[in-house]
Amino acid sequence: MISGIIKAEKIHVSNIVSTINRKDHDYAIYGKHKRTLDEIEAEIHLWRVVTASDGQPLAFVRVHLVNWLSRTVKYSIVFSSDSDKVKILYRVLLDLFETYNCSKLTTDIIYDRSDTIKDHIFLGSNIEVRNRQHLYLNGKYAHVVEMAIFQNELKNE
Amino acid sequence: MSDLQVELSQIDRSDLNSIKQIINSGFGLLLDDGFEFNVTDFTKWYDRIVLVNKHMFAIRVSKSETGSSSRSWLVGICGVVEVDNASRHGRLIFFMIDKDGHKSTLQNHPASRHAFNTLLKYSFKELGLNKVWMSVPSNNDISSVLDSSGFTADGIRRRSAFINGKYRDEAIFSLTMKEFMEKYK
Numbered sequence: 001m002i003s004g005i006i007k008a009e010k011i012h013v014s015n016i017v018s019t020i021n022r023k024d025h026d027y028a029i030y031g032k033h034k035r036t037l038d039e040i041e042a043e044i045h046l047w048r049v050v051t052a053s054d055g056q057p058l059a060f061v062r063v064h065l066v067n068w069l070s071r072t073v074k075y076s077i078v079f080s081s082d083s084d085k086v087k088i089l090y091r092v093l094l095d096l097f098e099t100y101n102c103s104k105l106t107t108d109i110i111y112d113r114s115d116t117i118k119d120h121i122f123l124g125s126n127i128e129v130r131n132r133q134h135l136y137l138n139g140k141y142a143h144v145v146e147m148a149i150f151q152n153e154l155k156n157e
Numbered sequence: 158m159s160d161l162q163v164e165l166s167q168i169d170r171s172d173l174n175s176i177k178q179i180i181n182s183g184f185g186l187l188l189d190d191g192f193e194f195n196v197t198d199f200t201k202w203y204d205r206i207v208l209v210n211k212h213m214f215a216i217r218v219s220k221s222e223t224g225s226s227s228r229s230w231l232v233g234i235c236g237v238v239e240v241d242n243a244s245r246h247g248r249l250i251f252f253m254i255d256k257d258g259h260k261s262t263l264q265n266h267p268a269s270r271h272a273f274n275t276l277l278k279y280s281f282k283e284l285g286l287n288k289v290w291m292s293v294p295s296n297n298d299i300s301s302v303l304d305s306s307g308f309t310a311d312g313i314r315r316r317s318a319f320i321n322g323k324y325r326d327e328a329i330f331s332l333t334m335k336e337f338m339e340k341y342k
Contacts, residue, residue: 069319104316129312129329133288136244141287148315 048095050088056080059088063096071103086119090157093123097151104150110135111143124153162221163268165214165275168207168234172215173200175231212237212284216253216272232268235276237284246288247280273306274341281334288333294318295326303330307340 048061057080065074073096079085096105109116111130121127125147133141168176207213213236219229233253240247253269280289293299295313304310308330316324 067317070317070324071319072317106314126315127312128314131290131311131329132309132331133333134244134246141244146312146314150315 048092050092058084059092061092061096063100066100066102071101072106073100073102073104074106074108076107085116086122087157089119090123090154093149093154097154102151104148106146106148108134108144108146110137111145117145117147120147120149122155123149123157124155125149126153161267162219163271163275164217164219165235165272165279166217168203168213168215170203172231172234173203176234210236210238212240212247212279214276216268218268233272235272237276237280237286237289240284240286245286246290247284247286249276249280249289249291251276251291270302273302277306277332277337277341281337286334288331290329290331292318292327292329294320295328300328300330306332307336308332309336 048063049057050059050061052058059077059079061075061077063073063075065072067073075092075096077089077092079088093105096102106128107120108131109120117127126149127145128148129146131144131146134144135142214234215231216233216235217229218232219227221227233251235249235251237247238250251269251273277289280286290311291303291308292314293303300310309332311329311331314327314329317327318325
C-alpha cells in the first residue's frame, strides 16, 4: 500500500544496497560509471524515496541530470518489489514534473527489461533512442533503451 | 599552387575569439550539453571543458604557398566528451567555424572530412572506445555525411535541444568499433 509519501531525504547507501539485492539494479544504483559508495553519498540528496504506509521503502529514485534549458530531467528508478510498480512509477513521475517544473522526463532502461519498458509505455512514455552496446554489464555489452515522456503524455495509472 | 593541410591540435586561449563565433551560429549551446553557456562565462567553459577534457581539439588548416611561408588558421573544434570508461563509449562533438568563406557544416568544408576521420581514428585506436555517438539537430543535413561514414541512426530525442529560442529534436547516431574497422580497413 502506497502512502503517497515521496521523500527527498538523506538516506544511507548501505541501506539501499541491502534492501535491493539484485544484480539487475546495479546500473540504476551506481549509474554508468561504477562509483564507490562514498561517491554516491556525496550526491545522496539526489535520491528520493517512495515509502509505504508502514514506512518500508518501495522504490528509490535518483535524478541524474537537470537540463534547465530544454527543461528535461533524467532519472532512474529502482523498485524494491514487483508489486504496485505502475502506481509507484506514476506517483514518481507526477512528483518529478512538479518538483522540477520540467516538461520532459527521460530514463535509460536495459533493452531486455521488457516488463519495465511496458510499465513505462503504459503510463505514456515513448522509446526515443535505442543506444546500441551502451552499457558493459556482466561481461558483455548491453543495449540501452532511452525512454521519454512529456507532461501532457502522462496517463493516469 | 597551394596545398591545404589539416591537423588536430590542442585548443589555446588565443583560439577563444574564433571559437566565440560558434555562439552566434546558434550551436554554441550544444557545446556544453545542457549547462548554462553564454558569453559571460565563456572563459569558464574553457577552464572547465577544455582544460579538464583532454580530448578536445582545434581543427587547423595550413596552406603552404610557393615562395612564401605557410600560414595556419583555426576552422573548427572537435572532440570526445562524456567518455564512459566502463562501457567504453563517448560522444563526439564537431563544429566548423565559418571563417574562411565556407559554409559552417561538416559536409561543405574541405577540411572537415579529413578532420572527422582523424577524430574517429583517435577515438577508436588511441582511446580504445567501443562506440562513439553524436547528437545533431534533426534538421541538420549532416546526417548524410554520417551515413556515408558508417554511422547508424539510433533514434530521435524529441524537443531536447533549445536553440535560438526554439525546441528542436536531436537525432542520435552511433558507430561501433566493429563497424569502423569494417569501413576503414
